Amino acid sequence: MRESELLALIELRSQDLPAPVIVGPGDDAAVLLFGAAQVLVTVDQLVEGRHYEQASATLDQIARKAMARGVSDIAAMGGRPACAFVAASLRAGFTEADELFERMSFWANTWSCPLAGGDIAVVDGPTVLSVTVIGSPHPGRGAVLRRTARPGDRLMVTGRLGGSLESGRHLAFEPRLAESAWLCDELGDRLSAMIDLSDGLGLDTSRIAKASGVRIEIDAAALPLHDEAHGDWRAAISAGEDYELCFTVAGEPPADTAPNGTSMTTIGRVLEGEGCFVRTDDGETIDVADLGWDHNAK
Amino acid sequence: MRESELLALIELRSQDLPAPVIVGPGDDAAVLLFGAAQVLVTVDQLVEGRHYEQASATLDQIARKAMARGVSDIAAMGGRPACAFVAASLRAGFTEADELFERMSFWANTWSCPLAGGDIAVVDGPTVLSVTVIGSPHPGRGAVLRRTARPGDRLMVTGRLGGSLESGRHLAFEPRLAESAWLCDELGDRLSAMIDLSDGLGLDTSRIAKASGVRIEIDAAALPLHDEAHGDWRAAISAGEDYELCFTVAGEPPADTAPNGTSMTTIGRVLEGEGCFVRTDDGETIDVADLGWDHNAK
Known part of the structure; x- marks a missing residue:
């Protein structure tokens, strides 16, 4: 089964979700409602050998791309990032975790999206950085969705x-x-x-x-x-x-x-x-x- | 470097974070403030061969544990879950993704924590399920932290x-x-x-x-x-x-x-x-x- 088909499995089971979910899977980020505030949430994985090559990408580039993808999803909703969480599965023997997190923290702060938590495991496989970015929609426009284009636009x-x-x-x-x-x-x-x-x-x-x-x-x-x-x-x-x-x-x-x-x-x-x-x-x-x-x- | 030391790297760089982060790394969940609403966020990974054995655990057990760990973190904050996001790195050749997501969705709904998004990749390594759970603190008590025990308690x-x-x-x-x-x-x-x-x-x-x-x-x-x-x-x-x-x-x-x-x-x-x-x-x-x-x- 292809990954795009697998993703459809998530969407299939997430129609008409209860509060606080306003928009579930199928957009660049989910839109949640807490009190009177809308909150954006997006999760992306950066996979070694797929989204970057360990041999040719620098740690700074890997860290930057890991954070930038989620931040870009928030931008696509018309939002601004608030903070990020990183769940890292690091390839066994990877010795530069400290520098990797230092650079992820740097790029996260650059985009006003500080690291507010995370989880680390060491695995016998490729490094995977799963990044959750939380954000807020534009205060005037609100969240910009994919589903609202109109004929004539x-x-x-x-x-x-x-x-x-x-x-x-x-x-x-x-x-x-x-x-x-x-x-x-x-x-x-x-x-x-x-x-x-x-x-x-x-x-x-x-x-x-x-x-x-x-x-x-x-x-x-x-x-x-x-x-x-x-x-x-x-x-x-x-x-x-x-x-x-x-x-x-x-x-x-x-x-x-x-x-x-x-x-x-x-x-x-x-x-x-x-x-x-x-x-x-x-x-x-x-x-x-x-x-x-x-x-x-x- | 041990995982506990690696986690300290995240905490080290996440002191005194700016708004909306009220509590960053170092508790069971982060506490964020959006408008007047506090929001809890926790990220955990369930790693094949570490948190379960593929050979002895059923898909239902794997799915249940993946969701339950994050939900337990929200409980530890005195909160209730709102929704969850799953970033799955599936071992190449794993053919039961559909059933796995069906069972994760089942358990997520059981704990009033519906799946609101996710990401899937296929990797040449162990399956890792990174689960982000979003929640709300108790409306009266607020978030219960680790740092507030007092002598005499x-x-x-x-x-x-x-x-x-x-x-x-x-x-x-x-x-x-x-x-x-x-x-x-x-x-x-x-x-x-x-x-x-x-x-x-x-x-x-x-x-x-x-x-x-x-x-x-x-x-x-x-x-x-x-x-x-x-x-x-x-x-x-x-x-x-x-x-x-x-x-x-x-x-x-x-x-x-x-x-x-x-x-x-x-x-x-x-x-x-x-x-x-x-x-x-x-x-x-x-x-x-x-x-x-x-x-x-x-």
């Missing part, structure tokens, strides 16, 4: 796409916290849906389309690509680990660039219907599912 | 101790949620400190003593032992995985038994000073650290 993306693994950017990306907060400030409820691009634009946009019950079309010519993508939009749509924000906007778009300089690009539109498609330069319409991506990617 | 324990591993009880224990809620209801602030017994009475009581800056004496003759402990209080003090509540009470004790029949036994006292000691039948006083326990236990 535009599809947008922060920054540029493609070549993350080849360039090593997946080990050094900056979670889009500032951009997320700015979009919530500027657009309020017009920021209708959002996701972070961990598994590639095609798969992740399909998730917005499916959750919202809409059709989404992406314009190939509009995609802002990194140089490392060599103009290959097909590869860029299928490649994962961009960790940019993909979002839908009702009405006028925000400014072309956020105050910190990150670009905001319209790349498509939301329509009535279902599915996710790419319109090519020559007017062809391709189902993104036919472009191929790694279904084993989470 | 009595030391008490729920149920009976010893022989948990030998008897298989560690795979079938009932988290003391009802007892915890009843103690908070009955005693309020007189319930001065609490911990759940995961690593053995000696080590866990030492944690209360250290956190509270007090000396604790345990009366060997007063210890309520399970039959499987064969009257060996030394073994029972060192043995882990009882998952009973150990707590301190100012003034009069609660009733001898909770409404559900669980016994409440006074086993010692809190004094000025430091350290944790056992008074034997013949009046000898032994430092529990000299009784020996598995320092590799978490």
Whole structure:
């Protein structure tokens, strides 16, 4: 059974959960209600040999990526992180636990997400860092979900796409916290849906389309690509680990660039219907599912 | 480096954390503040070959223990669980993921702690289930910490101790949620400190003593032992995985038994000073650290 199918097992059993669960599995984070406060919770695993190679990644890069993935999930909800918990299964013989935790603590603090607890075990297998990040939604906008895109909205993306693994950017990306907060400030409820691009634009946009019950079309010519993508939009749509924000906007778009300089690009539109498609330069319409991506990617 | 030393690395870097962290590492759960609401968070790992043996434990037992440990941590804070998140690293070739998650969901729901999210990876190593449990403190008493025992308090324990591993009880224990809620209801602030017994009475009581800056004496003759402990209080003090509540009470004790029949036994006292000691039948006083326990236990 593939991991994506396994994850579906969690979603299957977590529909219509009782209070305090407002949003369960199937978004970038769960939304819980305590008193009058909404709380975001996301859990991610960073697996040696899968999300990084011990031989080529530095401890600082491993620590950074372990924390950044969860922080990026909070950004994708329009939230800000509050604190994090790390459950570490360390490969037997791994001697740099102290430095690893020092660097995780450093990056956690960098993103205002201090380590507030954890658990450590030593295992005869790959190192796995399971990171739980707790956060708060934007105080004005509230949590931005995947399921609320509407026909007529535009599809947008922060920054540029493609070549993350080849360039090593997946080990050094900056979670889009500032951009997320700015979009919530500027657009309020017009920021209708959002996701972070961990598994590639095609798969992740399909998730917005499916959750919202809409059709989404992406314009190939509009995609802002990194140089490392060599103009290959097909590869860029299928490649994962961009960790940019993909979002839908009702009405006028925000400014072309956020105050910190990150670009905001319209790349498509939301329509009535279902599915996710790419319109090519020559007017062809391709189902993104036919472009191929790694279904084993989470 | 031992796991207990590794855990100290987390605590070392998590002193005086900023809001919303009220209590960070070093208690059974962290205490966070969102709006006016306090939220409890605990993370625990269940490791194949360490906390259970694949060959001898059923899937139902594994699932139950994975959930019960975190729920017990919430009980030890005087809280009630709200929901849980599971990050599972499954041994490659493990074919029963569906049933495992079904049983985890069952036990989570049994303790009013539904699965609200998770992450799954397949690894070339032992299965590790990292469970994050979110909860709320008792609405009247608030979170019951380890650090608030006072000289003059009595030391008490729920149920009976010893022989948990030998008897298989560690795979079938009932988290003391009802007892915890009843103690908070009955005693309020007189319930001065609490911990759940995961690593053995000696080590866990030492944690209360250290956190509270007090000396604790345990009366060997007063210890309520399970039959499987064969009257060996030394073994029972060192043995882990009882998952009973150990707590301190100012003034009069609660009733001898909770409404559900669980016994409440006074086993010692809190004094000025430091350290944790056992008074034997013949009046000898032994430092529990000299009784020996598995320092590799978490």
